[in-house]
Amino acid sequence: MLLFLWWIAGYIILVSGSTTPPLFTIEPQNIARCLDYCHLKNLRFLLCVEADGQLSHNPYKDCNRGFCKAEDFELEYETDDSSSETRINRVEKTPVGQKANLRDLCLNERGIPIRRRCQIRNGKRVWQSMDHITCRSAPELSSSINLLAVKSPPDMISQLSNLLTQSQEKLAAADVFSISEIFDSLVQKPERNAEVVGDLMKICQKVMTTDNETLRISADVNATNSLLSNFEDYLDELGSKIFQKNTSILNNSTEFKVERHFDHGVVVLKTSELSVFFVDPELKNITGMAIFSRGNTSEFRALHSNDTEEDVRAIENLETAVFLPEKLWRKLKRKGASYLVFKVYTRDALFVETLEELKRRPTSNVISITIPGLEDTKLPEKLPFFLRNGKANHTQYEGGCGYWNYQTWLSDGISTSGNLDNSYHSVILCHAEHLTQFTFLLGVSKMQTGQVTYEDDHTLDIITNVGLTLSLLGLFIIFLTAAVFKSFRSLASTKILLNLCAALFLQLLFFLILSQSHLLEQLNQTDTERCTLIGAVMQYLLLVVFSWMFIIGFLQYQRYVRVIGVNHPRHYILMSAIVAWTLPVVPTLLVVFLEPDSYRPSNSTLDTTILCYPSGYGLSLGVILPIGLITIANALLVGYITWSVYKALFTRDLVLKQLGLFVLLFFLLGITWIFGLCSYFDFGKIFAYLFCLTATLQGFVLFLYFIVFNKENQRAWLGLCFTLRKKKDQETIEIPTDSILKRSSQSSTHSTSNN
Template identity: 25%
Template sequence: MLISFIAGINITLQEGCTEQTTLECLQNLFEQIENITVQELPVNTVMDILNMVFNTSEKILESLSSASPAELASYGNRVLQTSEKLISTLVKPTDTNDSVSFTLAALEVEVFMVGPHVTLKKIPRLETTNSSVDIDLIGIAKNNNLTRSAAVGFMSYVTMENLLKPDFFNTSNDTVKTMMSTVISVTLPKTTNTKLTKPVNFTFRHIREFDPNGSLSCVYWNISEWIVDGCSVLETNSSHTVCSCVHLSTFALIMQTSRAPESDSQLDLFNLVCVIVGLVFFSLALLTFALCQWSPGVNNVARINICISLLLAHLLFLLTQQFLNLIRPQQVLCAVISGLLHFLFLSGFVWMFIEAVLLFICVKNLSKISSKKREVLSSGFLCVIGYVVALVVVCVSVGLVPEGYGSEHCWIKTDKGFIWSFLGPVCIILALNVILFICIIICLNLSLTKLNADVSQLKTMACKTLGQFVVLGCPWILGVFTNNSKVLEVIFVILNSQQGTFIFLIYCVLNNEVRQQYRKLFRRLFCGHKKH
C-alpha cells in the first residue's frame, strides 16, 4: 500500500501487511521513515504517515500482551523518534511567526515558529485537549544569533501509556502507579541553540479520578523508565496539575497510591449472606406491617419507611456490586445509581431519626401520643420530613458538584470533599440518635423506679429499647473504627445488615397481638393443607 510519494518519498507497507500486521511490518515502516531525507513535507503527508504508524502500532500492541517491559519501551522509543522526525518536517522558515496544528485519533500536534522579525513579546500557550505548555520561544530565538529564529513542536499522545506504562516509574516504595495524564512531547526542531531561557510549565488535565491521598509526580521519559530529575509539581487540584521542568523531553503525570489490601473472599461471602438475610427480614417486616391489624395508638410509619428505604438501598447496592463490570463502563448509569443510593441511604437515616423522636415521646409519656401531638406528627408530615430532606440534600449536591457521582464502585466520589454530602448528614443524625437513645434509657430507668405496677411491661419495653440501638442505626458509628480490625468489621457487618431482622423481632415476633395473628394464619394454612 502506497502512503506517499512526494519529493522522492516512497512509504509503503509490505505485501500482506494490510491483512495481517506483524512486528516485521512495523520495523520496516520505521526504517522507511528514518531514511527520509527531505527537510519539509506538507501537513497532509505527515498526517497520512503518522496515521499509518499509529494504526500499525495499535494492531501490533494487541498481540503484545506478553511483551517484556524492555520490548514495550523499545517500541515506544521508536514511535516517539518517528513522530518527532515527521513533526520537524512541518517547520518552515518564516520572517515573523507561523503555526501548524492537526488532530488525529491517537495524536494531537501543535507547531509554532518564530522568525527574526517577530513582533510578539510572547507566543500563545500551546494547547491540546488534555494538556498545554508555556515556553519562552521568543527568548530561545534571540539566543540563536545567526538565524534569530526557533520552533517548538508539541505532541500529545492519546494511547502512548500502553507502551510507556506508569509501572516504568521505579520508586523505592511499593505503590500503585496510575497515569493521570496523556503522554506529551515537546521538542525544538531545526533550532540550533536549544538552551531554555526559563523553565517550561505544563498543565495536565487529569484523565482519571484523582485520589486526595495519592502522591503526584511530574516525570519525563529516559530511554527505558520514567524519572523526575529536573521536574516538579507547581500546583494541583482535583482536575488539573501544573508541572515545571528545566529541560525538554517526553513528559507525563503519574500518581502513586497505597496498594489496597487484598480482598478477603470469606468476609465478602459473609457480607453477601448477611445482606441477603437482612433483605429477607426487611421483606417479612413489611409484610407483617401491611397485613396484620395494629392497635390505633401504634405508629409504624417510621418503621415501615426505614424498611422500604434500606431494603431498596441494600438491594440496589448488592445488585450493582454483583454486576459492576457491566455497569461501570456506562458512566451515566453509574452516576444515576450512585445518586439513587445516596438518596435511599440518606432517607433511611432520616427515618431512623424520626423513629428515635417518636420512641422518645412514647417513653417520655409512657402512654399513647395525645391527639394534639398526633396531628403534629401525622403520617403525611412525617413522610415530607423523611423523604424531602434527603431529596433536598441530593439535589443541592448535584447542583454544586454534578461530577461527584459515579466512582469506580458506582458510589459517591471522595475528591473535593464530596463524600461529606453523605457523611455530614449521617454523622449529625447518628449523634442526635445516640443522645436520644441515652435520654430514653434515663427516662425508662426513672419510670421503673417510680412505678410498681406493670413492671413486666416496662421491662419488656426496656428490652425493646435496647434492641432499638440497632434499629436507630447507632452501630454505624463502628464504621469509623473498623480499619485493620477484622473483629470490628464482622460486628459492623452483622449489626448494620440486620436492621430489618431487629425490626422484625422487636415489633413483630415480640408483639403479642402479632403473634396471635400469626398463630391464626398458620392454623388456617395447616388445617387447609390437612383437608386437602
C-alpha cells in the first residue's frame, strides 16, 4: 500500500511539473541506486526520477535487461565413498532473471537438476551464489541429455531421439526435466520444421513409458506440463507445412508411422501410444476422427460434419471419437479456423497431478482438440466427443468427462450425456464448450491410490467366502435345533432369535449365490431392471437384519438394565416382526423410485464383475445412514449394558461370563459393522480386514453361543443321539431328556431376550 501511494505521488509530480523534490533523484551514472530494488516484489510501482523531474529509466525494465556472461566456477560433488570433491562447472550466457543449466549436471536430493539464476545485485548483473551446495552426480544418460539442453545444437531433437532409442536405461526425473528444457528451446525458435515431428513423437512416447513416481517428481518442477505444452504448440503450428505434398517427414519407421491422405485432407502420425491427426475439412468435409480397436491393433475412421452422434457411438469397439457438426464448423470458419488437429494419448502419463489426494482419475484415452487460427477457445456451439469408460473397479464413483488445466482435471464447461444414455454406457458421449485435452474421469478413494491392493482384494474375498459359509452352516443348525426340540423353539427369546437368523440367513445366502454364480457376469449395461431388482433385494435384506438387531438391542437393555418393572405388550413379538420386516421397505422403495439410477451397474469392463447395489445418494441415505445410526445406537447400548452388569455383578468368578456376554452382544447386535463404516470412510485397510473377519461370522458366533456352549442344548442333542443309537429299531423314539429341557431351557436361553 505504501509503495502504491508512493507511485501516485510520483505521478502527480510528473503531471503537475512541481518542483517538489522527487522520490529518487538519480543521475544517469547512478541508475544502480534504483536497480538495487530489483529483488523487490512490487518493483513495477517504484519511480526513478531525474533532477529535472522527468521519469528516468523504468526500473522494472532495467531489472530484466541484459545478460550474465558465461562463467566457469567450482562446485562440490558427492563421491561414491560419501566424501566430496571439487569440480569445475560452467554456465553459458543467460538473460537476466532466467536460470541457466549447468554443463556438468548437479542433482539435488530428489534427483532434480540444480540451475543457476542470472540476477541483479547492487546494480550489477551477477550469477546467483552457489556456496554451501553439494551436488549429486548424474548417470551417463542424464549427463548426455543435459549437454544437449546446455549446448542446444541445430539437430538437438534428432540427437535426443537417437540417444533415447539406443539407450536401455529408464528415464530419471532429471532426464524428463532436461527434455522439457530442450522442447522449450525448440519452441523459442521462430521457424517450424516438419522433419522433426517423428523424433518429437518418439521422444514423447519414451517419456510416456516412464514410471509414475519419476513423472510425479518431474511434475513438481513443472517439467511434464512444460513438455506437454511445448509439444502440442509445436505440432499445432505445423499444419500449413504438413499439408504440403513436398514436405519431408523423417523417421517413418517401425516406431513411428505416417499416413498421408492428401485427397481427403488428412495426415496421420502414429506411435504405439500417441496419434496425431491433421484434418483439412475443406476437401472432403471431414471434421473428425474415430479410433476403434480391431484385435490387438488400433485403427481410425474419418468422420464428416453431417454424421450423427448415434451413428458414431454405434461404431463397433469404439475407443475415442470427435467431430465438428456442420453448424459448428461454419461458425468457426468465420472466426478464422482453417484446419483441425486431434492428438490422442492412450495413457495419461504426461498429465500429472501433484495433489497428495486425488479425487478423480482418467479411465479412457486423453484426446486433445485444437483449432489453429482460432484465437477464442470458447466455442459458439457445443462440441461432441466420445470416450470409452475403461478400467473401472469397486471403489469408483462420480464418473464424468473432464479436461486438463495443467494442474488438475476439472469438469466446468463440459457435460456428460444423459441420454445416449448415461455415464454407465461403455462409450461415453460428452459435450465441450471450449478446447483443450479431454478424458473420462472416475472418482477414486484412498484405497485406489495405494492403501488396498488387488492382493488385498483377493485375500478379503477368501475371508468373506469362508465366513459366509460357516455362518450359513451355523444358522442352519440353529433352525434344525428349533425344529427338533419344542422346548427350545417355544421360548419367546428363541422366536426373536429365529427371526434375526432368518433375515441373516436370507441375506448371506443371497449374497453368496450372487458372488459365486455367473448371474452378474451375464448382466450388461442395459439390464437396468434386473440390476435394480437385485440391488433392492440386497438393500432390503440388509436393513431387515439391522432392524432385528436394533429390536434385540432394546430388549437386552430392558433385561439387563431395567430389570424390575418391565412389562412387554401383548403380542410384542408379532408387533416386532411386523415392524422389522416392513419398515425397511420404506427406504428401499424411496431409493427405487427417487434415485433409480443409483442401482445401475457401476462396473463396465471385462476385468471386473458388474455390481448391482445402490451408489451415490442412494447408498449414503438409503443404506449407510440407517445402518450407521443403528450401529451407533447398539454400540452405546452394549457399552451401557456391560458397565451396568460390571457394577452390579463384578467378582473374579464372573469376569469370564461378563466378557462372554460382551462378545455375544458385540456380534448379536452387529457392532462389527463399525469396522465396515470405518473402511467405507477410508480410515485404513486394517478395518476392511476386521470387518470381513467379524461381520461374516455373525451367524457362526450365534450358533456357538446358543447351540454349542448352551449346556441344555448340548444335553438335548447328546440325549437325542444316545436315544437314536439305543432304540434305532423302534418306530417311536422317546427323548429322555425332554423334562430336563423344559426345566433348563427356560433359564439359559432366556439370555437372548426373554424380555
